[in-house]
Amino acid sequence: MKVKISGNSAQEIFTSIRQLTSDGQLMAGDLLPSVRELAEQLGVNRNTVSAAYQRLSKAGIAVTQGRLGTRICQEPSAGEQEGITDTALFDLADGSPRREWLPDLNKVAGHTQLAQFLYGEATILPQIYQYGKAWFAGACPPNFDLTLCNGAIDTxxxxMAAHLVPGDKVVVEDPCYISSAxxxxxxxxxxxxxxxxxxGMCANALKAALEKGAKAVLITPRAHNPTGASISRERAVQxxxxxxxxxxxxxxxDDHFSLLAVTPHHSVIPVSTYNWAVFRSVSKGLGPDLRMAFVAADKESIKRINTRLAPGMSWVSRVLQSLVYxxxxxxxxxxQLNAAKEHCAHRRTTLINALAAHGISIEQTTDGLNVWVPVTGDSQAIIYALSRKGWLVRASTSFDIDEKSQAIRVSVQNMEPQTAHQFAADLAAIIALYMK
Structure with missing residues (x-):
């Protein structure tokens, strides 16, 4: 490394590296010296350098990767987003529901009694609160309280803001939903x-991750995006x-698909856990603009969330609550919700059966708007070959955290029988070509 890091204290070393990053002398991906190497260069104790690197990690400037060393982080960005495609290809990459499955908002408004509310009044409508309490009864530890947030990611x-600090480790599924990661x-x-x-998430993998000092875990109990896996009763116990x-x-x-799920919800939260939350967004069933999540959680977590909501006057609109109710x-x-659930399940089954008819067998225990198809060879090459035949799907690289899963995610909302069989035939031909 040609750049010169300076400093005699952890704060001075931290400031030096931050300035070098700001000036562009250290770039995203650059490897910092090992703790021992930098300590020897600067003539300081190794604990001093270690403390500086910890501050860099918490500030989001660098990331420590064990034996791989400490590297400068990529610039923060929104990253790849679900539902954003711009192509002339037949779109099997967009994980949004079909527009006609969603309720007509004009009709919803016509059936809704709206009222004006003032500052200082209760921010959750009584009928919404009672609906949520009944919805979560038996689905999470007892003695919970309820609040509302603006969707699953907002929750x-x-x-995280209520319980964690920058630099903390959060266990996620691998592969993982794009927006969550x-x-x-x-x-x-x-x-x-x-x-x-x-x-669902493997118990031995969770144990190994927790042994690394993770402070939180995010789990999708059903309709995991991208794989479609749902946690079984036995896995939930483990x-x-x-x-x-x-x-x-x-x-x-994150029980994001609860309104449309066909598999049961098996909670993984022990009664001994201090802080926890189960959240159910309604956006998949009612549409992205009716973005509201019911949040069941321990009372301390609900108190912290509501305290943070209050100063900004940023509660979930009671007009929105009324429409959702x-x-x-x-x-x-x-x-209409039940019909959408049936349409989704039917289209998913249609694709799975079409794939099987062309010699591509996948796991049947799926739920959600997507089918996860493991492929032989380079998934990116198969994605490209599919695009040349007119198909757009998402590569597993969009969702992979550590492992390279070599798969494609196929969304099913546009999957008619003829479409399914043509896609399956094209995919089978491409896989056969790459297996030669």
Whole structure:
């Protein structure tokens, strides 16, 4: 390394490296000297350098990767986003629901009694609060309280802000939902990978991640994006057993697909866990602009979230709450939700059966808007070959944390029988070509 790091204290070393990064002399990905090497160069104790590197990690300037050393972080960015595509190809990459599955908002407004509220009045409508308490009964540890946030990612960010500090490690599924991984990194946290199979996060992988000092774990109990896995009853028992030995670890369950899920919810949260939350966004079933998440959590967490909401007057709009309540309790909109659930499950099954008919067998225990297809060879090459045949899908590299899963994610909302069989035939032909 040609740049010169200076300083006699942890603060001075931290400031030196931060300035070198700001000036562009240290670039994203650059490897910093080892603790011993830099201590010898500067004539200071190794603990001094170690403390400086810890501050860099917490500030999001550098990331420590064990034996791989400490490197300068990439500039913060929103990262790859779900639902953003700009192509003339047949889109099987967009994980959004079909527009016609969603309720007509004009009709929803026509069925909704709206009222004006003032500052200082209750920020959660009584009927919404009671609906949420009933919805989570039996789905999480008892004696919970309820609040509302602006979607699943907003809930994740608020829970991290309430309990964690920059530099803390958060266990996530590998592969992981794009937006969740982005939100954790942008908050200055470190993602720690835990492998996923057809039954959800693997218990031994979670245990190994927690032994690395993780302070939180984010788990998708069903319809995991991208794989579609749902945690089985047996797997939930195994995960609860692991987590029961770490009561101080923050446990977060993102049950984002609850309104459309066909698999049951098996919670992984032990009753001994101090701080936890289960959150259920309604955006998949009701649409992205009705972005609201019901959050069940321990009372201390609810208190911290609500305290942070209060100063900015940033509670969830009670107009939005009223519209959501209408959708969840009016017979016509409930029927539309059930129809959307059936459409989604049918299209997913249609694709899985079409793939099987062309010799591509995948796990059947799936839920959600996507099908995860492991492929032989380089997934990026297969993505490119599919694009030349007119198909757009997402590569596993968009979701991988540590492992290279070599798979493609195929969204099913546009999957008619003829489309499914043509896509399966094209994919089978491409895989056969790469296996030669």
């Amino acid at each position: 994740l960010e608020r829970m 982005n939100a954790i990194r942008l908050a200055g946290m470190q993602v720690v990978a835990a492998k996923v199979d057809q039954y 995960l609860r057993e692991v987590l029961s030995h770490y009561p101080e670890v923050l446990v977060l369950e 209408t959708c969840l309790t009016t017979k016509a909109f409930q029927q």
